[in-house]
Amino acid sequence: MTEEIIIAxxxxxxxxxxxxxxxxxxxxxxxxxxxxxSYGPEMRGGxxxxxxxxxxxxxxxxxxNSYDTAxxxxxxxxxxxxKTVKPGGLLIxxxxxxxxxxxxxxxxxxxxxxxxxxxxxGLSKIFNMIVLGGFLKLKPLxxxxxxxxxxxxxxxxxxxxxxxxxxxxxELGKELLQAIHLVN
Amino acid sequence: xxxxxxxxxxxxVAEAAIRAGCDGYFGYPITPQSEVMEYLMAEKPFERTGMVxxxxxxxxxxxxxxxxxxxxxxxxxxxxxxxGVSLMQEGISYMAGAELPAVIVNVVRGGPGLxxxxxxxxxxxxxxxGGGHGDYKMLVLAPASVQEMCDHxxxxxxxxxxxxxxxxxxxxxxxxxxxxxxxxxxQIPRRTDDEIIKQCPWASNGRPKTxxxxxxxxxxxxxxxxxxxxxxxxxxxxxxxxxxxxxxxxQCEDAEYLFVAFGLSARICQKATDxxxxxxxxxxxxxxxxxxxxxxxxxxxxxxxxKGILVVEMNAGQMIEDVKLSVGCKIKIEHFGRxxxxxxxxxxxxxxxEQKIIGG
Numbered sequence: 001m002t003e004e005i006i007i008a009x010x011x012x013x014x015x016x017x018x019x020x021x022x023x024x025x026x027x028x029x030x031x032x033x034x035x036x037x038s039y040g041p042e043m044r045g046g047x048x049x050x051x052x053x054x055x056x057x058x059x060x061x062x063x064x065n066s067y068d069t070a071x072x073x074x075x076x077x078x079x080x081x082x083k084t085v086k087p088g089g090l091l092i093x094x095x096x097x098x099x100x101x102x103x104x105x106x107x108x109x110x111x112x113x114x115x116x117x118x119x120x121x122g123l124s125k126i127f128n129m130i131v132l133g134g135f136l137k138l139k140p141l142x143x144x145x146x147x148x149x150x151x152x153x154x155x156x157x158x159x160x161x162x163x164x165x166x167x168x169x170x171e172l173g174k175e176l177l178q179a180i181h182l183v184n
Numbered sequence: 185x186x187x188x189x190x191x192x193x194x195x196x197v198a199e200a201a202i203r204a205g206c207d208g209y210f211g212y213p214i215t216p217q218s219e220v221m222e223y224l225m226a227e228k229p230f231e232r233t234g235m236v237x238x239x240x241x242x243x244x245x246x247x248x249x250x251x252x253x254x255x256x257x258x259x260x261x262x263x264x265x266x267x268g269v270s271l272m273q274e275g276i277s278y279m280a281g282a283e284l285p286a287v288i289v290n291v292v293r294g295g296p297g298l299x300x301x302x303x304x305x306x307x308x309x310x311x312x313x314g315g316g317h318g319d320y321k322m323l324v325l326a327p328a329s330v331q332e333m334c335d336h337x338x339x340x341x342x343x344x345x346x347x348x349x350x351x352x353x354x355x356x357x358x359x360x361x362x363x364x365x366x367x368x369x370x371q372i373p374r375r376t377d378d379e380i381i382k383q384c385p386w387a388s389n390g391r392p393k394t395x396x397x398x399x400x401x402x403x404x405x406x407x408x409x410x411x412x413x414x415x416x417x418x419x420x421x422x423x424x425x426x427x428x429x430x431x432x433x434x435q436c437e438d439a440e441y442l443f444v445a446f447g448l449s450a451r452i453c454q455k456a457t458d459x460x461x462x463x464x465x466x467x468x469x470x471x472x473x474x475x476x477x478x479x480x481x482x483x484x485x486x487x488x489x490x491k492g493i494l495v496v497e498m499n500a501g502q503m504i505e506d507v508k509l510s511v512g513c514k515i516k517i518e519h520f521g522r523x524x525x526x527x528x529x530x531x532x533x534x535x536x537x538e539q540k541i542i543g544g
Contacts, residue, residue, distance in 0.1 A: 020190070020363065027190050027365050035190070035363035039216060040302050040525070060454035062362050065529040153190070 001056050003141055004064055008049035008081055009073025014128030017154065018071075019050035022132060025142040025150025026054040034062040047076050054141050071135055073115075075099055088183060092134055102180075109181040110134065117176055118169075126162075126169045133173020187368045193333040194219035194360040196368075197263060197289055197353070200337035202229040205372040206287075207258040208236040210249040212268060215301040216357035217291035220263040233374050243268040247275030247288075254284035255400035257380040257387030259341055263289035265357070266307050267298055270315070276350055277316025281402025281413070283386075285344035287337060288322075289353045291360035294525035302525025303357035305447060308502035311354045312476045319414055321421045323351045323428060324475040326446040330364035332473075338369060343428065345383065347420055354475060356498065358448045358527065421477075429482065430473035435461070436486050439468030441541055444483060444507050445496040446472050448527070453496050456533035467537065475503070480510035487511035492541035496533055497521045516541060 005022075009015045016037050026033040036051040051067075053059050070081045072093040078100065085091050087106045095101075096115035114130035117123075123130070136142070142150070147170065151163045191199065198220045201209060206229075211221050221239060229235035240246035246262045253260035264272065269290045279286060290311065294304040309315075311324045323343050325336040333355060340351040381389065388398045404410040432450075435457055436442070443453040450471040460467045470486050472479050487493055487507070492515055495504040501519040508517055520536035522528045528536075 023363060024190050027188065033190065033363075033365060036358065037361060039357070039361050040300070059364075060458065061452045061456075061530050062364075063358060063448075063452065063527050063529070064455075065531060 001141075002059075003054050003069065003139060004067045005052045005054075005069045005071065006049060006067045006081055006084065007052065007071040008047070008077030011046050011048045013048070013073050015048045015073065016050050018128040018132050019052045021147070021150050021154045022142070023052050023054070024153045025147045028149040028153065029142050029146040031055060031142075032057060032059050034059045036062045047074065049077065049081075069135065069139060071131060073131070078102065090138060092131070092138070092177075094131065105181065106183060108183055110138065111178050111180050112173060112176050113178075114173060114176060117172065123165075123169055126166055129166045129169035130173040130176065133170035134177040136170065137174040137177055185367060186370055189366055189368060190363050191330055191366050192219055192361060192363050193327070193330045193355060194291065195223045196330050196334040196366050197337055198223040198227070199368060200334040201261050201287075202227065202233060202235060203369055203371050204338045204341050205233070205259060205374040206235055206261050206341070207374060208238070208249075208253050208260045209262065210238050210240050210246040210253070210260065211262050211264060212240050212243050212246050214265045214268045216293055216303070216360050217263050217265050217289070219360070220289065233371070235374065243271040244275065247272040247279075250286045250288075251275055251279055251282070251284060254279065254286045255282070255387065256389040257384030259285075259375070261287040261289070261337070263291065265291045265293045266295050266304070269307065269310070273310070273316035276322070277314070277318050277320060278402045279350045280316070280320035280322065280417070281318060282400050283348040283417075284350065284400065285341075285348055286350050287340040287344060287353065288350055289355065292354065292356045294523065300525040301357065303359075303448060303498065303527060304523070304525055305356055305449060305498040306500070306502070306523065307354065308475065308497070308499060311352050312478070312506070320417060321424070321476050323347065323349060323424060323477075325351065325353050325430075326473060326475050327353060327355055327359060328447050328450045328471065330359070330362065330366045333359060334366050334368060347424060348386070349420070354447070356448050357525075425477040428474060429477050429479045431479040431482050432471040432473060433486060434469040434471065436468035436470060439466055439486070439489070440491050441465065441467040441537060442487060442490045442493045443467060443469045443496055443533070443537070444472070444487075444493055444503070445469065446475060446503065449496045449498055452528060452530055453533060455530035456537070459530055460534045460537060463534070465537070465542065472503070478506045478510065480506070483507060484510045484512070487515065490515065492516040492518070494533075494537050494541050495519045496528065496536075498527065499523060516544070518544070
């Protein structure tokens with residue numbers, strides 16, 4: 001099993017940390033992982049993305065131009081990454097701020113109203129965990145107990161009291177997921 | 185087994201330096217390697233092991249602090265990225281001339297000039313052929329993973345002292361910035377003053393009555409003397425060529441074609457190897473791990489069994505010169521590269537193999 005994922009959005013949305021928690025959870029479940037962030041001019045312009053690979057085998061290239069899954073959190077990222085999803089692959093997006101919706105018919109597309117829901121519930125800081133929950137419902141690559149361990153490893157000790165809240169956000173994300181287009 | 189962590193390549197370099205028993209890190213921030221000093225400052229090795237971490241006023245200052253520290257036998261390291269490493273070249277040449285051990289990490293970015301902050305491999309010539317003046321070499325290690333970023337620091341210090349030479353770790357922005365699993369080796373205690381005197385009888389760290397002054401210098405105005413220095417250095421490099429070559433062969437046994445690539449390019453070629461084999465193209469990958477000494481005999485052994493070789497580098501064609509010198513002219517050897525911070529995709533590499541080698 002190898003899952004190649006791109007997570008993309010604005011800086012500050014928790015794109016890099018979502019990837020880090022996913023990657024660390026994979027490590028705790030004894031998977032091979034790689035986490036390759038954008039650190040260049042695009043990051044300085046406000047957008048951020050990270051490639052996460054989780055595999056049972058040694059990972060070859062940490063940098064890819066097509067993905068099994070794209071998790072997309074703003075319009076710029078939709079423009080850039082919708083076309084990079086492999087046929088039959090998965091695209092999850094938050095419709096907040098999206099002006100041109102994905103129109104591919106050869107991939108599975110889901111939306112998740114994470115930003116809206118997080119705003120209503122005062123969970124804006126862990127909006128990214130809601131999105132992660134949606135992804136994990138469709139691709140349960142890592143078991144919940146390892147997500148817990150991944151959170152413990154990724155978050156500094158002073159924030160460990162917030163882990164249950166993060167886990168609740170992941171569960172909420174699983175409920176908020178909506179199918180938009182399915183291949184089969 | 186050692187401690188398992190998910191770390192950036194840059195962080196792994198920093199943690200490995202602490203664990204290797206390094207006495208001092210001197211550096212100046214530059215993207216994409218600033219996490220090395222950031223990690224060290226946050227980790228406070230001055231409290232953990234007594235290791236000094238100092239932000240110098242410039243790269244020129246940092247490399248000369250290395251010269252001074254290494255001259256006393258202390259285990260010292262610096263890191264920078266391409267423009268900063270250019271500033272260090274004079275100091276590196278002096279260290280090679282004075283036979284001073286140290287580890288220098290270059291997390292390469294695109295050039296020339298200030299270039300870009302994105303990954304590149306355009307500093308191969310500078311690292312391998314001597315970016316500074318004079319006939320000198322460094323042992324040059326090319327890590328292709330975060331694990332190797334960690335392991336090469338430990339290996340680098342061992343070899344630096346074994347040969348009394350600066351060692352360069354030639355990485356790039358992607359290997360520095362990405363996170364992977366890494367198994368950290370256990371803490372090696374920093375050497376005591378007595379241990380340093382025993383290990384480095386040449387060092388200038390206080391003269392006992394039993395010997396004359398030790399002088400650390402690269403200057404000898406008498407040409408006969410300076411030729412002797414050069415002959416000694418060349419003899420040392422010969423031994424390194426015989427004993428220190430490291431490389432990896434991936435799917436080379438039945439290969440009809442061959443990729444030769446180091447560092448990040450080797451990771452991309454590994455994926456390209458899988459993609460090409462899925463299309464029925466029998467291709468293998470030869471990855472030099474030491475760039476000096478270059479695995480000449482080894483690449484020639486594999487290279488002379490195949491129909492063609494594609495050298496893939498994130499530069500305009502640098503290591504290909506060493507591949508051609510090693511393999512000779514009997515088979516087709518072509519280069520594929522992207523520059524200025526662009527990373528080639530695995531698909532692109534397969535297409536280049538088909539066009540330049542198989543179809544060409």
